[in-house]
Amino acid sequence: MxxxxxxxxxxxxxxxxxxxxxxxxxxxxxxxxxxxxxxxxxxxxxxxxxxxxxxxxxxxxxxGWEDVPEPTSSLSLTQQEETHIKKYRQLDADGKEEIDDIIDVKLAKLQRKAEEDVESLG
Incomplete structure (x- = not known):
């Protein structure tokens, strides 16, 4: 190969x-x-x-020097994702909590939208 x-x-x-x-x-x-x-x-x-x-x-x-693809990590991150993680690690506990809350709100909105889209199809 x-x-x-x-x-x-x-x-x-x-x-x-x-x-x-x-x-x-x-x-x-x-x-x-x-x-x-x-x-x-x-x-x-x-x-x-x-x-x-x-x-x-x-x-x-x-x-081709190794037969088995030993993973280097469980995640493969984009450059943007790596940048976000580096910035996140610089925050204090309050800052991290605030970012976590923003992410939770955004994900909840996406979930509601997906549910609405499914309802509109059915």
Whole structure:
């Protein structure tokens, strides 16, 4: 299995679209990912590291040096998500509580909207 096959296979294991992977890596469109996965475009060593991070595996797995994709973490975060977490960690307890409350309110609104949409269909 080639580097490109391993990228595609791992992306599919994560149920991640080419578009989502492109966004995580800072590419403007999914076509770049499609070209990489097909072997049409080559990638640099630093990009291999970035792909591994985005796919939650070690670079050695993508290179074919390891047979099993040992996850580097249970979550694969976008750059924006990492930035939010870093900012959140800088807050004091009151600030964290306030952000948690905002998130809870937003999620409750989304849940209500989803329920309303289901009711309008039925």
């Amino acid at each position: 080639t580097l490109y096959d391993r990228i595609r296979t791992r992306r599919e294991q994560l149920n991640m679209s080419q578009e989502e992977l492109a966004k995580r890596l800072g590419y403007k469109s999914r076509s770049t990912i499609a070209k990489i996965e097909s072997g049409e475009n080559d990638i640099t060593q630093s990009k291999i590291v970035a792909f591994a991070k985005a796919l939650g595996v070690k670079p050695g797995y993508l290179m």
